[in-house]
Amino acid sequence: MSLPITMGWRQPMASHTPAYNPVPARQTLVMSAQPLPQQQAAPSPDAKPKKAAWPPAVRAYVQRAFEPDNAIEGVSSAEMETKLKQTIQYFAELNFLDQLDWANYPLPQTIVQNERKAAAAAAVAAAASVVGNGYGYANTAQANHVLTSNGSANYISSFSSPKSSKKRKSSDMEALNPDDGTPPPWRKTNNTAFDTRETHSSGKQEKRQKKNEAAGGNSKFNQADLEKRKQRFQTAKSGSRSTPPWASSRNDSDSEPPLPAGPVVGTNMTLEKSYFRLTAPPKPETVRPQHVLEKTLELLKKKWREEKNYNYTCNQFKSLRQDLTVQHIKNAFTVSVYEIHARIALEKGDLGEYNQCQTQLRALYAQKLGGHPGEFTAYRILYFVYTCNKTDMNDLLAELTPADKIRPEVKHALDVRSALALGNYHRFFRLYLSAPHMGGYLMDLFIKRERLHALANISKAYISVMLRFLTDELGFDSDGETQEFLATCGAQDLVEEKVTEKGTQVRVILRGTAAASIFEHHRAAAFKTVDIKGQI
Amino acid sequence: MEAIIEPFRRAHASGNGYAVSALLSPVAPPDDAGRLYDFYRASNEQQIEPEIRYALKYSKSSRISPEESNAWTDIFVLYWKAVGEILAVEEATNQGRLEDRIWVAVYDAWKALTDSIQRYVSNGTLPFWAVVCMYHAATNLRKFAIKADEQLASTKGNVTFNSGFQDDVVDSLAKTEKLEEAARLFNRMFALCLGDRNPDLNESRKWGTYYMANLQFKTYFKLKTINLSKNVVRSIEAQPDLPPLPLFPKAHQVTYKYYTGILAFLQEDYAKAEVLLTEAWSLCHVAATKNQELILTYLIPCRLVAKHNVPSQDLLARFPGLQRRFGPLVNCIKGGDLTGFDNALLAGEEEFVKRRIYLTLERGRDIALRNLLRKVFIAGGFEELKEGQTEADRIRRTRITLAEFAAALRMDIGGEGSGQVLEDDEVECMIANMIYKGLMKGYISREHAMVVLNKKGAFPGTGV
Missing domain, CATH: 1.25.40.990 (Serine Threonine Protein Phosphatase 5, Tetratricopeptide repeat)
Structure with missing residues (x-):
C-alpha cells in the first residue's frame, strides 16, 4: 500500500498523516455497492462507455493484466487499472488497437513499475542537484508521487473541501461513473467527515480543481462527450510525467499541468499518425x-x-x-x-x-x-x-x-x-x-476573371473577331473551349459561322453595345468578390 | 522642486494645458537646457513623492482639490522616474555604449506616465485641458516605442518561435511589440476624447479627438496595419455630436484630411482622395513645406490617374524633392517616351514603393502610351480636300494602319538592344486597352489591319 508514502509527500508536515489504521468507515450505499478493487473482475468490454467490440487480442491482454499471478507488489490494482485504461484508450484513439502486438506488450503493472524506477532515478539525480535549495523533499517519496500522477486526478479529487456535504455528493457521483478509476482504498477510508476537517488545509489547494471537476460532472454535456473529454485530459496529464520531478514539485498544487520547460523529445516509431489538435503538452x-x-x-x-x-x-x-x-x-x-x-x-x-x-x-x-x-x-x-x-x-x-x-x-x-x-x-x-x-x-x-476582363476589353475595341483569335489571345486549349466559355457567359449568340470559299469561318460579332455590356457585367461580378481563406 | 512646481502652479491657475504639457516634456526647453537634469538631481527615489506632494498641497496659492493634487503628485513622480531613464540614455549615448534594453526602460517609464495621465483624465480627476498633456505624452510615447522596438529587434531578431504546443513552428513575426501596445493605449485615449459627454463644449475633451485620430493613423501606418485606420474614421463619422471639423485647430484638420486622403488613395478611390488632399493642400500652412511636399506626393499621382493631369514645371520647381521624384516621369509622360518612363519608374521604385505610390504611378504609363499614339495620329496628316471643302473643313486621316502604330511602338520599346520583341498582337492589345479605357475613340478592324478613329475627338481631352 502506497498510502504512507504518498501522504507523506502530499503533506510534508507529517502531522496531517492520520495516526490511526485506516478502517473502512461510514460509506454511502453507492460506495459499498461498488465492488472492492481486490475482488473486482476484469471489466467486461461491455462495461466500457464506448460500446466497441474490443479485438480478442485486447481482451486477452486485459485478462492477463488481472490475473493474480501477474500482480506486482507495490503496484495497487487501482494503479494498474488506470494504466490499463490509459494504454487501451491511447491506442484506441490512434486506431492502433489492431496493429499492436498485444501478446508481447508489457502489462500495465510492469509499465507502472518501470516508470517508477525511471522516475526514481531521475529524482535521485534531481535530489542531488537541489540539495540545499529548500526543496529537500525531492526524495524517493516524491518521486513515487510523480509516478502515480496518472492516478492523481482521482486521488486529488478525493480530498474534500470544507463544504463537505456538497463535495461528497459529487465525489459519490464520480464513484458512480463506471469509467472512473476505482477509488483506491485509502481514499474511501479518509473520506470521512472527521478527516475532512482534519486535512482541509491541504484539501483547500485542490478545491479549485475539485470544483472544476464537479462543475464538469453537473454540466449539460452528455456522458459520452464528457467521457471523451476526460480521457483526453487524462492522457495529456500522464504526458506531463516527462517533466522532471523538481518542476512538478513546485507546480503540484496547480490543477494545470506544468508547461514543458523545453521541447519534447519524441519516442514514437510509427510512420503514420492522424492529426489531433493538442490541448495539453504531448506525450x-x-x-x-x-x-x-x-x-x-x-x-x-x-x-x-x-x-x-x-x-x-x-x-x-x-x-x-x-x-x-x-x-x-x-x-x-x-x-x-x-x-x-x-x-x-x-x-x-x-x-x-x-x-x-x-x-x-x-x-x-x-x-x-x-x-x-x-x-x-x-x-x-x-x-x-x-x-x-x-x-x-x-x-x-x-x-x-x-x-x-x-x-x-x-x-x-x-x-x-x-x-x-x-x-x-x-x-x-x-x-x-x-x-x-x-x-x-x-x-x-484568377484566369477566368482575367479572361472576362480581356473579353470586356476586346468587345469594346473590335467590331468582330475570329473565334481562333480569342482562343489564341486568351490562352484557351481549343476553339471548342472558347465557345463553351462564351456560352457560360451567355454570349453564345454572338458566335456566327460563315461558309466561304476558304472554308468555314467562325466569327464572334462584337458590334453594338450588347456584347460589351455582357462581358462588362461578368467582369465586374468576377472582380467584386475574392474569397479569402485563412489569409494572414 | 519649486523650479518645476512653481511654473506648474501658474499654468494650472490659468488653465493653460499647453504650458502644463510643456512642463511634462521629455526634452528640455531650449532656453533652459539643463532643466531635466536639475529636476532629476533635485531629489531621489525616496524623497520625490513626499516632496512633490508637499509642494503641491501646502503652497499658499494652491486652489487644487486634494484628489487632483494626488493625481498631479502621481504624474510628476512618474515623470521624474521617466526623466531618470531619459537621462540614462543620454549619458549612455554620449559614452557610446547603449545597453540592450535601455530604450525599453525609457518606454516603460514613459508608458507608466502616459497611462496614469490617461487614467486621471478618464475618471475626471484632472480638468478638461489636461487632454493636451495627454496627447503630448502619447506623441512622445510613440517615439519611444519605436526606439524600443528598434532596439529589441536588433538584439533578439524578429521571429518568435512557438514554445507552447500549437500546431506550427512560428508563433509570430512581431517586431513592433511596444508600438502595438502603445497603439492600444492610443485607442483608449481616442475613445475617451470621442465619447466625452460634457455638455459644455468649451470644457469638452472632444477637442482632442482629431489629434488622437491622427496619432493613431500615424501609428497604424508605421505598424502596417492601415486597415485599422478605417475603424477610426468610422467611429468619427458615427459620432453625431462631434463639433464640425473646421472648428478644430487647423493643424488637426490638415493632418486628418491628409491621412483620410491617403486612405482613399490606397483604396483607389481617387476622386475622394483628390478632394481631401486638395483641401489639405489649401489649408496647409505656407511655411510648412515639408507637409506640403508630403501632400503633393500623393496628390500628383492621384491627379495623374484620375484626371490625366501632370504637375506644372513651376510647381515642381518649388519643391526640389518632388522635382527629383517626379520630374523625369512627368517629362516622359509628356513626350510619350515609354522606355524612359519605365526606366524612371524603375529608378525610383524603392522610394515609390515606400510611399505606396508605385502601383498608382505605374498607371501613368497609359498616358505616356496615349501621347505616343497621338503623335502617330498627328503625323498621319490630313485627308485630301474634297471638292467644295475649305481649309476649315480639313480633317485628319482617321484610318491608320496597325503597322504605323507598331512602328512607333517598336521605335520606342522594341528598339534594338532593348531585348524586347513586340508582337503585332501585343500592339493590338495595347490599342484595345486605350479604347477600353476611353483614352482613344474608335475601333480596330482585324481584316484590314487598321485602326479606325473617330473623326472628332479621337484622343479625348487632348485637342485632337
Missing part, C-alpha cells in the same frame, strides 16, 4: 523523432504520387508539422515539409492550408534554413494578384531585394503582375502558359 511516446519523420515524409510523398488522396495526406502532414513543432525542430527538413505541404495544398486549391504553410515558410526563410524562397515569393506575388490586395502587394514589393527580382520565378510573377496592371492581356496569357512550378495552379484562380 513523448506519441511524438515521432526527426529520423522517423523523414521516413514519414518519403512515405507520404510516395502515397501522394500513387493515390492522390488529399484528405489523408493533408491530415498526415498536419500531424507531421505538429510533431516538428513540439520538438522545436527548425531546420532544412522543416522547410521541406512545409514546402511540400504548401505545393500539395496548391495543387488541390486548398488555400487555407496553403496560407498556413506560406506564413510559416516566410518566417523559416528569414532564418536562412535553405529551401526555395524564390519559388514561394513568386507564389505570394501571384496570390496577391489573385486577392487584388494592393496594400499587401505594395508591402511585398517593398521587401523584395534586387537579388530576389532576378530569380526566374519571381521575375515571372512580377511580369504577371505588371501585365495585369497595364491591362496587357496578350502578355498575361503568354505568361500563364509558361508559369513555372505550381504557379499555374495559383493563376488558375
Whole structure:
C-alpha cells in the first residue's frame, strides 16, 4: 500500500498523516455497492462507455493484466487499472488497437513499475542537484508521487473541501461513473467527515480543481462527450510525467499541468499518425523523432504520387508539422515539409492550408534554413494578384531585394503582375502558359476573371473577331473551349459561322453595345468578390 | 522642486494645458537646457513623492482639490522616474555604449506616465485641458516605442518561435511589440476624447479627438496595419455630436484630411482622395513645406490617374524633392517616351514603393502610351480636300494602319538592344486597352489591319 508514502509527500508536515489504521468507515450505499478493487473482475468490454467490440487480442491482454499471478507488489490494482485504461484508450484513439502486438506488450503493472524506477532515478539525480535549495523533499517519496500522477486526478479529487456535504455528493457521483478509476482504498477510508476537517488545509489547494471537476460532472454535456473529454485530459496529464520531478514539485498544487520547460523529445516509431489538435503538452511516446519523420515524409510523398488522396495526406502532414513543432525542430527538413505541404495544398486549391504553410515558410526563410524562397515569393506575388490586395502587394514589393527580382520565378510573377496592371492581356496569357512550378495552379484562380476582363476589353475595341483569335489571345486549349466559355457567359449568340470559299469561318460579332455590356457585367461580378481563406 | 512646481502652479491657475504639457516634456526647453537634469538631481527615489506632494498641497496659492493634487503628485513622480531613464540614455549615448534594453526602460517609464495621465483624465480627476498633456505624452510615447522596438529587434531578431504546443513552428513575426501596445493605449485615449459627454463644449475633451485620430493613423501606418485606420474614421463619422471639423485647430484638420486622403488613395478611390488632399493642400500652412511636399506626393499621382493631369514645371520647381521624384516621369509622360518612363519608374521604385505610390504611378504609363499614339495620329496628316471643302473643313486621316502604330511602338520599346520583341498582337492589345479605357475613340478592324478613329475627338481631352 502506497498510502504512507504518498501522504507523506502530499503533506510534508507529517502531522496531517492520520495516526490511526485506516478502517473502512461510514460509506454511502453507492460506495459499498461498488465492488472492492481486490475482488473486482476484469471489466467486461461491455462495461466500457464506448460500446466497441474490443479485438480478442485486447481482451486477452486485459485478462492477463488481472490475473493474480501477474500482480506486482507495490503496484495497487487501482494503479494498474488506470494504466490499463490509459494504454487501451491511447491506442484506441490512434486506431492502433489492431496493429499492436498485444501478446508481447508489457502489462500495465510492469509499465507502472518501470516508470517508477525511471522516475526514481531521475529524482535521485534531481535530489542531488537541489540539495540545499529548500526543496529537500525531492526524495524517493516524491518521486513515487510523480509516478502515480496518472492516478492523481482521482486521488486529488478525493480530498474534500470544507463544504463537505456538497463535495461528497459529487465525489459519490464520480464513484458512480463506471469509467472512473476505482477509488483506491485509502481514499474511501479518509473520506470521512472527521478527516475532512482534519486535512482541509491541504484539501483547500485542490478545491479549485475539485470544483472544476464537479462543475464538469453537473454540466449539460452528455456522458459520452464528457467521457471523451476526460480521457483526453487524462492522457495529456500522464504526458506531463516527462517533466522532471523538481518542476512538478513546485507546480503540484496547480490543477494545470506544468508547461514543458523545453521541447519534447519524441519516442514514437510509427510512420503514420492522424492529426489531433493538442490541448495539453504531448506525450513523448506519441511524438515521432526527426529520423522517423523523414521516413514519414518519403512515405507520404510516395502515397501522394500513387493515390492522390488529399484528405489523408493533408491530415498526415498536419500531424507531421505538429510533431516538428513540439520538438522545436527548425531546420532544412522543416522547410521541406512545409514546402511540400504548401505545393500539395496548391495543387488541390486548398488555400487555407496553403496560407498556413506560406506564413510559416516566410518566417523559416528569414532564418536562412535553405529551401526555395524564390519559388514561394513568386507564389505570394501571384496570390496577391489573385486577392487584388494592393496594400499587401505594395508591402511585398517593398521587401523584395534586387537579388530576389532576378530569380526566374519571381521575375515571372512580377511580369504577371505588371501585365495585369497595364491591362496587357496578350502578355498575361503568354505568361500563364509558361508559369513555372505550381504557379499555374495559383493563376488558375484568377484566369477566368482575367479572361472576362480581356473579353470586356476586346468587345469594346473590335467590331468582330475570329473565334481562333480569342482562343489564341486568351490562352484557351481549343476553339471548342472558347465557345463553351462564351456560352457560360451567355454570349453564345454572338458566335456566327460563315461558309466561304476558304472554308468555314467562325466569327464572334462584337458590334453594338450588347456584347460589351455582357462581358462588362461578368467582369465586374468576377472582380467584386475574392474569397479569402485563412489569409494572414 | 519649486523650479518645476512653481511654473506648474501658474499654468494650472490659468488653465493653460499647453504650458502644463510643456512642463511634462521629455526634452528640455531650449532656453533652459539643463532643466531635466536639475529636476532629476533635485531629489531621489525616496524623497520625490513626499516632496512633490508637499509642494503641491501646502503652497499658499494652491486652489487644487486634494484628489487632483494626488493625481498631479502621481504624474510628476512618474515623470521624474521617466526623466531618470531619459537621462540614462543620454549619458549612455554620449559614452557610446547603449545597453540592450535601455530604450525599453525609457518606454516603460514613459508608458507608466502616459497611462496614469490617461487614467486621471478618464475618471475626471484632472480638468478638461489636461487632454493636451495627454496627447503630448502619447506623441512622445510613440517615439519611444519605436526606439524600443528598434532596439529589441536588433538584439533578439524578429521571429518568435512557438514554445507552447500549437500546431506550427512560428508563433509570430512581431517586431513592433511596444508600438502595438502603445497603439492600444492610443485607442483608449481616442475613445475617451470621442465619447466625452460634457455638455459644455468649451470644457469638452472632444477637442482632442482629431489629434488622437491622427496619432493613431500615424501609428497604424508605421505598424502596417492601415486597415485599422478605417475603424477610426468610422467611429468619427458615427459620432453625431462631434463639433464640425473646421472648428478644430487647423493643424488637426490638415493632418486628418491628409491621412483620410491617403486612405482613399490606397483604396483607389481617387476622386475622394483628390478632394481631401486638395483641401489639405489649401489649408496647409505656407511655411510648412515639408507637409506640403508630403501632400503633393500623393496628390500628383492621384491627379495623374484620375484626371490625366501632370504637375506644372513651376510647381515642381518649388519643391526640389518632388522635382527629383517626379520630374523625369512627368517629362516622359509628356513626350510619350515609354522606355524612359519605365526606366524612371524603375529608378525610383524603392522610394515609390515606400510611399505606396508605385502601383498608382505605374498607371501613368497609359498616358505616356496615349501621347505616343497621338503623335502617330498627328503625323498621319490630313485627308485630301474634297471638292467644295475649305481649309476649315480639313480633317485628319482617321484610318491608320496597325503597322504605323507598331512602328512607333517598336521605335520606342522594341528598339534594338532593348531585348524586347513586340508582337503585332501585343500592339493590338495595347490599342484595345486605350479604347477600353476611353483614352482613344474608335475601333480596330482585324481584316484590314487598321485602326479606325473617330473623326472628332479621337484622343479625348487632348485637342485632337
